[in-house]
Amino acid sequence: MSHPTRRFTAVVNPTAGGSTAAAALLKVARPLREAGAELETEYSDSLTHAQELARRAGERGRVVLAVGGDGIAGGIGGALSGTGTVLGLIPAGRGNDFARALGLPTDPAVLARVLLHHAPRPVDTVEIESAVHHRTVVLGSVYAGVDALANRHANHTALLRGAASYYAGGLRAVATWRPARYRVTVDGEEHAHHGYTVVAANSPYYGSGRLIAPDARVDDGLLEVVMISHAPRRLFFALMRELRTGAHVNRLQVRVLRGREIRIEADRPVPYGADGEVEATLPVTARVLPGALDVLY
Structure with missing residues (x-):
């Protein structure tokens, strides 16, 4: 046509x-x-x-x-x-x-x-609600934890571009990160989580091509919730390497849930981000808006 x-x-x-x-x-x-x-x-x-x-x-x-x-x-x-x-x-x-x-x-x-x-084909968008972002809508993922800190570092690294800036930002973030205690509520059901990050993913990719949520689809009306638990630093770096292929989801330290509305809270001020431009601190609620945007692809 x-x-x-x-x-x-x-x-x-x-x-x-x-x-x-x-x-x-x-x-x-x-x-x-x-x-x-x-x-x-x-x-x-x-x-x-x-x-x-x-x-x-x-x-x-x-x-x-x-x-x-x-x-x-x-x-x-x-x-x-x-x-x-x-x-x-x-x-x-x-x-x-x-x-x-x-x-x-x-x-x-x-x-x-x-x-x-x-x-044009309809894709899902994600509505974010928090004290800072009363109603912000984004496309990709909402990520809360060490990756949000890494993204902040990457955004303020003038000398590096692309994946290199994310990798450098990641190293800096992991070096200073203390695991946080999260409360993650998926469609009304609460889950305790202790670790590095919680990602509510509409898209499989984040952080310059890292396959954080291999089963995420932009048009299925759901968010993939990827939770990476506390692990020895050496194991965490191995896990970071596996983000290139999505193999990390097979590890015991990674839990994947699925839902339409995700509430992420933590026991201390944990940063979250979305689509590279949104920077704030937990708590945050991410809600999928099914088929809300028509895109040419």
Whole structure:
């Protein structure tokens, strides 16, 4: 089914990825325009501004293209959740984990064909509620623990990019981490957990290609809850390596649950994050919004 008359608005955040995002857009823009599609570009000066631009474009009946990494994809995807606006992704960030979950092609010409000709498909989004984020909607995962600390370190590491920044951030976080005592409530049922992290995953990937929740699906109306328990540091590093393949879920120290609403609490101030841009402290509730966003993939 062909859609040659699609009208696109690309939203680029120059502060995140800078010239990388603009270069990625240029490569996809040419085949889109050659196919007769209309494309306009909006440059935002913050994530809030990007969300506003996306909403306005959606109200004009345009397909919104989020150009950048998981922060802008999640921020714009969250803003468009429940609005009926169609979202397309042009991955140009450090992690691109949600684009990876959707199986989006990395070749710009092939990606342009997806954006031009594929019918929109509904995916789930995740509503986050906490004292800080009264109602924030994201796409990928909510993670509370050592990985949120690692992500903060990675975001503030100017010298490294991509997986290297996450790895360096991870080493720094693990070196200082003390296992926390969590209370995890999954669809009303409480679970005690002592360890490194709790991840409520809508997407299989996080942290620049790490397969944290191999069975997570973006369109099944459920979140995978991955809990990594306290373990000797040496074993934890082995487990971190296994995140590349998803083999960690077979270890005794890893428990996987499934549910629609997850409440995560801890006995001390534990950081949590989501989609690279959300940074706060527990407690938090993550609730799946089934099929709330139409995406081209």
